Amino acid sequence: MNEYQLLVEAFNRTTYPLSGHGRRSIQVLKEAFQDVDENLDSDIYGSGQLIEDFQAEMAEFLGKESAVFFPSGTMAQQIALRIWCDRKGFKKVAYHPLCHLEIHEQDGLKELHHLEPVLLADKNRLIHLEDVLNMDKEVACLLLELPQREIGGQLPDYTELEAISAYCREQGILLHLDGARLFEVLPYYEKTAAEICALFDSVYVSFYKGIGGIAGAILAGSEDFTQESKIWKRRHGGDLISLYPYITAADYYFKQRVHKMGQYYEEAKELASFFNQSEAVSTLPVEPVSNMFHVHFELPKEKLMPILIAIYESTGIGFTQVLREIEGTTSCYYEASIGDRYAGVPKEKLREAFKQLDEKIREAQKVDKR
Amino acid sequence: MNEYQLLVEAFNRTTYPLSGHGRRSIQVLKEAFQDVDENLDSDIYGSGQLIEDFQAEMAEFLGKESAVFFPSGTMAQQIALRIWCDRKGFKKVAYHPLCHLEIHEQDGLKELHHLEPVLLADKNRLIHLEDVLNMDKEVACLLLELPQREIGGQLPDYTELEAISAYCREQGILLHLDGARLFEVLPYYEKTAAEICALFDSVYVSFYKGIGGIAGAILAGSEDFTQESKIWKRRHGGDLISLYPYITAADYYFKQRVHKMGQYYEEAKELASFFNQSEAVSTLPVEPVSNMFHVHFELPKEKLMPILIAIYESTGIGFTQVLREIEGTTSCYYEASIGDRYAGVPKEKLREAFKQLDEKIREAQKVDKR
Known part of the structure; x- marks a missing residue:
């Protein structure tokens, strides 16, 4: 050894x-399902009360028009960036050098979607407003991760975040939130999830970090955005006949831990x-x-x-x-x-x-x- | 109404x-987990005893060197065809006009992998040896679905299947089995799964058709093929931190129903x-x-x-x-x-x-x- x-x-x-x-352990699943009615129907390929109710609940919590449950954030985020690039007609997306898409996804964004990342800021610090102001003009979408996990979970000041958002809106740059740990930063910012998400065009949140579920993610945004994301979810092989093992656990642990x-x-x-x-x-x-x-x-x-x-x-x-x-x-x-x-x-x-x-x-x- | x-x-x-x-219903999950030890550890991003044991068991059942568990067949099959095309340096794959990839996947194969399907045979009949003999010479891989679901689950004679396989081997055309319902045809062919799979270079099987699990699939083939498929699984967003809800149910219902x-x-x-x-x-x-x-x-x-x-x-x-x-x-x-x-x-x-x-x-x- x-x-x-x-x-x-x-x-x-x-x-x-x-x-x-x-x-x-398996106990995480057993506890989540313990008091769930065994006669409850499975979701079926993205439809059914079980998935639709949870999606509606999360859309409301995040203050977005619509939300879609995904098996993983990897899938949800690539798809978000792809949709925004397609709409803008550009191939470039900007994010931090230690972004999940850059270091943990075997280059799925490049290999499957043929998008070109523009790396903002030095890898040991946060992205600042100045980095965004000086960004390549052909960037369709900027991804910000709150908190920036790989540098200890740092956060920009809220006023800087607002300024970045305002600049992106003004310039027509789509802003996507990698909110893998969004729930975890609400106490520091003293904001609701909806207030923070209002600064972004699309938002991903995870259910197995601070929430402690089994797996799974939500992608939220406008109705037309989430509808398009469902087509890509099918293409990626993520539109499973049943996602309820993850959804039921996400719902259970969300209610138990978000506060x-x-x-x-x-x-x-x-x-x-x-x-x-x-x-x-x-x-x-x-x-x-x-x-x-x-x-x-x-x-x-x-x-x-x-x-x-x-x-x-x-x-x-x-x-x-x-x-x-x-x-x-x-x-x-x-x-x-x-x-x-x-x-x-x-x-x-x-x-x-x-x-x-x-x-x-x-x-x-x-x-x-x- | x-x-x-x-x-x-x-x-x-x-x-x-x-x-x-x-x-x-949720009962499908509850039954599968009823007697599972709650202290059993989750699989973690494709590793761990729970997933490795099941993959080994399936590799053996299918008579292949190695097997990988996927959240869906959609993901597994696109990846199989992509790997074979990359190896051959061709963009073309051949399959039936009513193939799952052609009619149920929102063109994921084309949109994500930029592969070009060559549709063999009339949609109302099976692919025959003659269709394969006359096939475009730049086809990297032929996909056969046994049974051909969209035409009532028809099957070619076993001798014809052997002849198609022999021709593909001779010509260097990779042969992939869409075995969504493979277990279901073993009694008719009076063959083991391994005997049938030996005719193919790669094989996908599903666990929520005849087996009646929750979701999930196995992709099997040579060790180098399945290793490469894991990279693509990560890229697709299918390398979930925990796939055990599907694996445990697949294992349970496989043992209950395969015979x-x-x-x-x-x-x-x-x-x-x-x-x-x-x-x-x-x-x-x-x-x-x-x-x-x-x-x-x-x-x-x-x-x-x-x-x-x-x-x-x-x-x-x-x-x-x-x-x-x-x-x-x-x-x-x-x-x-x-x-x-x-x-x-x-x-x-x-x-x-x-x-x-x-x-x-x-x-x-x-x-x-x-």
Whole structure:
């Protein structure tokens, strides 16, 4: 067994993992369906009360005319960008260099839709108004991800967001929201989802991040936009005869958790402050603006792993099961994301874990300097 | 309420619908998960024991090196044809004019993959060896659907299938099997799935037709083929974080029903013979070769509907909830597909329903001739 597997194993044995809602097990489905009437009819190829009711509910929550349930955000977002490009007659879309479409989708946007991404901003910072003002004039659509996951879940100021939206409207550039974690930023912005979505022409939200469902996404916008998206959904092979396993779970966990985002946000700030007390550890952002943030350690991955394993074993606290290197440095990081679990973690265990973390990292750094 | 809705309503009130396994309700999911350990981990983006075990099981059943679970056949088949075209460096694929890709997928193959279908044979008959021999020489891949659903589920003779396969191998034309209903034809061919699949380079099978699962498909072939298909699955937005709701149900119902295909086949022949006893009714094929067939009525749809409704109400037997016109005629038809329900239908009720059907159609035809 290598070091990496040892970390996963040690994490899986902890009593108090700090991230998420719980294990992704069959129980997630069983709980969601427990009280659902077994005689309820399946949705059939996008029709039927079960899917139509949920779509209407989400359209209302997001303040859009219409909404369509998709098996994945990958499918929903490629389709949104394709529709906007077709309407504008341009092939270019603009987004952040660490956009999901650029780094996690095997170039589906290019390979299937033949669209050309224009990468805005340096990958280590947010897209700003100035980047948009200086953008290629043949961009049909700008995608903004709120929060920008790959840089710790950072957010632009709301006034900057409004200015970007106003500029795009003025210039006829379509604005699409990658809202994979939209629900999670509502407490920081102190806005409703509908208020934020009003700045965008189309919106995608996910149901298995902060909401903790099984899978699935909603794409929302005007009626003509969502109608067109259903044709592309069929073309992509996403218009399944039955999507209810995902829809029913999305609906169940949405109702259970959408009002808990404020709690997760406060807990994220608390947890980040624990990390930031240690000299060789810092969080990005320093003060989280949602339930997520990145934790940076000034120590190489292979030095940190045995430290984490020792802490997991002596305290039962689990920070993470995976560490990633930070390019061009000897540091490493992981993504923390607060869910239901954090509230159940005893504070004295947590303090003990952070005490050990601080001591062990200092010790390791001393050894390094000898 | 229009006539069409009346037929649906009347059908939904029948005690003995003749087609299928049962209603597509939440119960289908609940039953499949009832005895599954709630602590079992979800598959994660195509990895994990749950998905890997099922893929291995299906690869073995189909006699292929490797298999990949897809959310839909639409996605799986477009991807199969794309891979074969990329390998051959041609853009053309050949299939039947009533192929699923041609009539049910909003032209995804053309719009997303820019492939050009070559339609073989007249739409009312099967593809024969001669059609293949005379095919455009730039066809990368030939798709055969067994059974050919849109013409009543007809099948070529096995020797002809072997000859087509041999010719394709000789010419370097890749052969893909649309096996949406492959399990259903094994009793007629008296072959194993692996024996039939050995004639093809790639194979798709479905889990919500004869198997009666929730949704989902398997694409099988050589290891390098399925590895490439996973990249395209990600591009299409089909590489979901969790596919287990479909996989677990597919596995459950596969084990429950794959050995019942012989029974469904015998029952289909029996039911077809009942229809064929009526002069103005005939089935296509006359003797079914699987669990499915088409029922043709020499009466316009609007004349047949009230007759069917009256029979449903007086006998509790439900033939169909939908009737389709036959282009260029005054006849209409529906697709019958035998599943678990048929075995529970009392024979005397069935005979009474057919007696009434015969009488009422004769009566209607007499009125017509006056």
